Amino acid sequence: MMNIELIGISHKTAPIEIRERLSFSNGSLEKALCLLIQNSGIKEGVILSTCNRVEIYAFGDNGCSLSSCLTDFLSMFHDINKDDFQNHLYSLRGLSAIRHLFRVSSSLDSQVLGENQILGQIKTAYFKAKDVMALSSQGAFLFEEAIKLGKRVRSQTQIGYGAVSISTAAVEMTKKIFEDLSQKKVLIIGAGKIGELSVRHLYDRGVEVVLVANRTKARAQDLANKFNGKAVDFSKVTEVLKEADIVICSVSSPHLLVTKSQVVEIMGQRKQRPVFFIDLGLPRNIDPQINDLDNVYVYNLDDLKKVKDVNLRERLKEAEKIESIIDECLHKISGRVNNA
Amino acid sequence: MYEILFFGVLIAYLISAACFSISLISTRTFINKLAVFFTIFGFITHTATLILRTIAAKFPPMSNLYESMSLFAWTIVLVFLIVYYKYKINIFGVLVMLISSLVILYASTLDSAIRPLLPALQSYWLAVHVITCFLSYACFACAFSLGIMYLIQERQVKTKQLGWFFSRMPSLAIMDKINHNIILVGFVLLTAGIITGSVWAQTAWGNWWSWDPKETWALITWLIYAAYLHARLNAGWRGKRAAILSIIGFVSVLFTYLGVGLLMSGLHSYL
Numbered sequence: 252m253m254n255i256e257l258i259g260i261s262h263k264t265a266p267i268e269i270r271e272r273l274s275f276s277n278g279s280l281e282k283a284l285c286l287l288i289q290n291s292g293i294k295e296g297v298i299l300s301t302c303n304r305v306e307i308y309a310f311g312d313n314g315c316s317l318s319s320c321l322t323d324f325l326s327m328f329h330d331i332n333k334d335d336f337q338n339h340l341y342s343l344r345g346l347s348a349i350r351h352l353f354r355v356s357s358s359l360d361s362q363v364l365g366e367n368q369i370l371g372q373i374k375t376a377y378f379k380a381k382d383v384m385a386l387s388s389q390g391a392f393l394f395e396e397a398i399k400l401g402k403r404v405r406s407q408t409q410i411g412y413g414a415v416s417i418s419t420a421a422v423e424m425t426k427k428i429f430e431d432l433s434q435k436k437v438l439i440i441g442a443g444k445i446g447e448l449s450v451r452h453l454y455d456r457g458v459e460v461v462l463v464a465n466r467t468k469a470r471a472q473d474l475a476n477k478f479n480g481k482a483v484d485f486s487k488v489t490e491v492l493k494e495a496d497i498v499i500c501s502v503s504s505p506h507l508l509v510t511k512s513q514v515v516e517i518m519g520q521r522k523q524r525p526v527f528f529i530d531l532g533l534p535r536n537i538d539p540q541i542n543d544l545d546n547v548y549v550y551n552l553d554d555l556k557k558v559k560d561v562n563l564r565e566r567l568k569e570a571e572k573i574e575s576i577i578d579e580c581l582h583k584i585s586g587r588v589n590n591a
Numbered sequence: 592m593y594e595i596l597f598f599g600v601l602i603a604y605l606i607s608a609a610c611f612s613i614s615l616i617s618t619r620t621f622i623n624k625l626a627v628f629f630t631i632f633g634f635i636t637h638t639a640t641l642i643l644r645t646i647a648a649k650f651p652p653m654s655n656l657y658e659s660m661s662l663f664a665w666t667i668v669l670v671f672l673i674v675y676y677k678y679k680i681n682i683f684g685v686l687v688m689l690i691s692s693l694v695i696l697y698a699s700t701l702d703s704a705i706r707p708l709l710p711a712l713q714s715y716w717l718a719v720h721v722i723t724c725f726l727s728y729a730c731f732a733c734a735f736s737l738g739i740m741y742l743i744q745e746r747q748v749k750t751k752q753l754g755w756f757f758s759r760m761p762s763l764a765i766m767d768k769i770n771h772n773i774i775l776v777g778f779v780l781l782t783a784g785i786i787t788g789s790v791w792a793q794t795a796w797g798n799w800w801s802w803d804p805k806e807t808w809a810l811i812t813w814l815i816y817a818a819y820l821h822a823r824l825n826a827g828w829r830g831k832r833a834a835i836l837s838i839i840g841f842v843s844v845l846f847t848y849l850g851v852g853l854l855m856s857g858l859h860s861y862l
Contacts, residue, residue: 407618413758427748430762523827525763542749546830554751561753 252589253389256317256344257351258325259299259306262362265339273329273336275300283328284385290320295390297380299355301372303362308352310390318342345590346581349393353577356401358410365410365566370401400580407576410569413562418448420558421529424550425453425497428527435496438462440488440508442470443501446531447477450499454478462495464488466502493517496524501531508536514547529555593647594703596640597661601699603633604668604692611684615759626684627675634668641665648705653721654712656852660698662721663848664691666729670773674733678769680761686736716791724784724809728844730777731816735841737770741834767829770837778816785809808847815840 260270275283275298287296287307295310307325309317322340326333343351354360356373377394380386386394405411414423429435435458439450442465450461461480464487465471471482483491492498492509502508509528518526523546530537530551542549550558610626641661644652652658671687674680744760747753760766788806789799800806819836822828828836 409618424748427744427757427762428764430764519827521827523829525830545832548748550751557751558753565758 253393253587254311254345254589255308255348255389255393256311256321256342257306257308257348258318258321258340258342259304260336260339260341261304261306261360263360264341265336269336269339270303270305272331273305273325274302275305280379281383284380284383286328287324288385290324292317292320295380295387296385297376297390297394299373299376301369304355304360306355308348308390316344318344346585346588349584349588350577350581352393352397353400353580354574356397357404357573357577358401359570359573363415364563364570365412365415367405367411370398370405373401374398396580396584400577404573404576408569408572410566410573412569413565415559415563415566417445417531417552417555417559418452420555420562421449421499421550422452422456423562424529424548424555424558425527426456428525428548429496433457434459436460436462436494437497437499438464438483438488438491438495439474439499439501440464440485440536441466441500441502441532442474443531446499446501446529447474449529449531450474450478453497458497462491464491489513493520495526497527497529498537499529499531500536502536503532504536505534507538508532509538509541511538511540511544514538514541514544518544518547593640593643596636596643597695597699597703600633600637600640601692601695603629603636604664604688604695607633608685608688608692611681611688614681615685623679623681626681630668630672630675630684630688634665634672637661637665637668644705648708650708650713651718651721653717653725654708655702655706657698657701657703659721659725660694660701662725663728664694664698666722666725667691667694667732670726670729670733674769674773678761678765680765682740682756682760683733683736686740687733690732690736711795714791714795716787716794720784720787720791723780723787727777727780727784728848730773730780731837731841731844734770734773734777734837737766737773738834738837738841741766741770742831742838745831745834763830767833770833771823771829774816774819774837774840778813778820781809781813781816785813804851805847808843808851812840812843812847815843 260273262270280298280300283298284296287293287298287309292311293309294312297308299306299308307321309321311317322333322337351360356370358365358367358369361369373394377386377398381391414420425432432453437450437453437458437460439446439461442463454461461475461478462483463471463475463480464483464485465474466485468482468484475482492513500508525546525548528537528541528547528549530549533552535551537549539549539551541547607626607629610622610629614623614626641652644658653662667687668691671684675684740760741763743756744763744766747757748763792801793799815836819833819840823833
């Protein structure tokens with residue numbers, strides 16, 4: 252019979268100040284694992300330490316409780332008083348511990364539902380534990396199951412589909428309009444954070460030229476350098492506007508930066524090649540009526556948020572499917588687990 | 592034997608349409624492979640029926656409405672397979688395979704008896720003329736499907752109502768591009784179809800052009816697509832306007848093909 256227990260803290264239970272104090276660095280992990288399995292009663296252990304969670308999984312003999320032992324270990328290793336973190340701690344055993352592991356590996360417990368990193372982090376934790384001989388038959392079996400499940404839900408459900416942040420939603424829309432970004436020009440006006448992040452994503456997907464216009468020339472040059480781009484004088488924006496396929500705007504300005512008549516003229520010069528305006532400004536920088544023109548699309552912050560929310564809702568639906576897949580898996584192995 | 596095979600074609604196309612639909616919901620690639628398998632399987636069976644009929648009748652199966660319908664569906668699936676080979680667009684498969692199934696279904700209600708070939712049609716020109724014309728019709732049918740898809744997707748992007756279809760549809764640029772390429776090919780084929788018909792008319796009747804209703808409507812269709820290509824090249828009519836033109840063009844194709852035969856009499860009255 253498998254006797255499993257876990258304690259942990261995560262973004263759901265503890266603020267970052269506590270999480271960072273309890274996290275294990277890559278270097279200290281081996282030492283920690285060795286110390287962990289020296290505890291009497293603990294035969295196998297895995298430590299999962301990411302920026303959003305610290306979890307210790309322990310497998311031991313039947314009939315003895317490991318959680319207080321694990322708490323002591325955590326407190327001792329990090330030299331922190333138990334009372335400082337105990338309120339943030341969750342402790343699970345038997346099937347509920349396994350359910351938790353499965354939910355983590357299929358990203359249901361992640362801050363961003365459906366994100367992909369956690370599976371890799373679990374794999375790393377598993378191999379680390381295996382390397383220092385902290386894992387043998389039972390724990391290895393369970394973690395292999397968890398990794399298998401993580402892969403399975405990502406290929407069989409759409410949990411990872413669709414952009415769920417503003418900047419990735421902007422990229423998703425760009426791809427739905429242009430398909431191939433390799434010969435597209437991006438013009439970014441103003442140097443906001445989301446704007447920069449959006450350009451970063453577009454740049455990674457191979458846009459050809461990045462033009463940066465900002466009121467402070469130095470900031471424009473700075474940003475342009477990051478993306479192998481060109482800084483443009485802020486007063487010359489209207490001239491380069493017609494070259495750009497994607498225009499990202501985030502300037503704090505009381506009046507509209509791009510007007511409809513301007514775009515009508517540009518579209519003639521461009522022979523109607525499509526343009527996508529991403530308006531991240533507040534108040535808005537781009538006349539929303541421009542969206543009525545053929546082959547021109549305007550998305551503002553709210554629109555992108557809507558895209559993101561729709562995708563998130565889809566992921567939540569997929570999450571329900573995954574919960575029942577997990578139920579199935581738990582049912583299969585329930586006979587092998589000590590759930591008392 | 593022939594009837595069974597022909598029925599098999601219908602079933603295969605329907606299953607393929609169903610599989611393409613399911614592949615929009617499912618993440619399993621298996622369904623997708625199944626859809627392609629049934630399309631190809633149906634197409635091969637379809638080819639076999641055309642060959643069988645050619646052997647039985649001793650002339651190519653393109654002398655009456657039943658035969659031409661079957662040929663129409665066959666060319667649509669052929670053009671679709673070529674497009675799908677390059678661009679794996681499942682939702683396009685749903686539309687095209689449904690259209691093909693409907694054409695076959697309609698054909699199966701028609702009189703399928705083999706009758707002796709009219710003396711006027713006994714010429715090698717028949718195959719050349721009819722096949723080029725139908726290949727162009729098939730291109731326009733596929734462009735029509737893409738035009739509809741484009742308008743739906745464009746509407747969704749514009750109104751920001753990004754529904755269920757949005758994520759399952761290809762990008763606007765890709766639909767616009769395929770639409771354009773396919774119309775270009777269809778236009779060349781239609782031109783060739785009109786020229787071969789004209790040459791045939793000259794050899795058979797001594798007249799290049801006799802303003803027979805089908806000829807007139809083929810010319811109208813040709814003009815619509817010529818206008819499309821011209822407007823696209825010179826005035827930048829792409830995207831929505833191009834999609835609308837591709838739909839109007841196909842309505843004209845349908846009228847040339849079916850409307851003329853049903854409503855007017857002329858030199859092409861056997862179709």
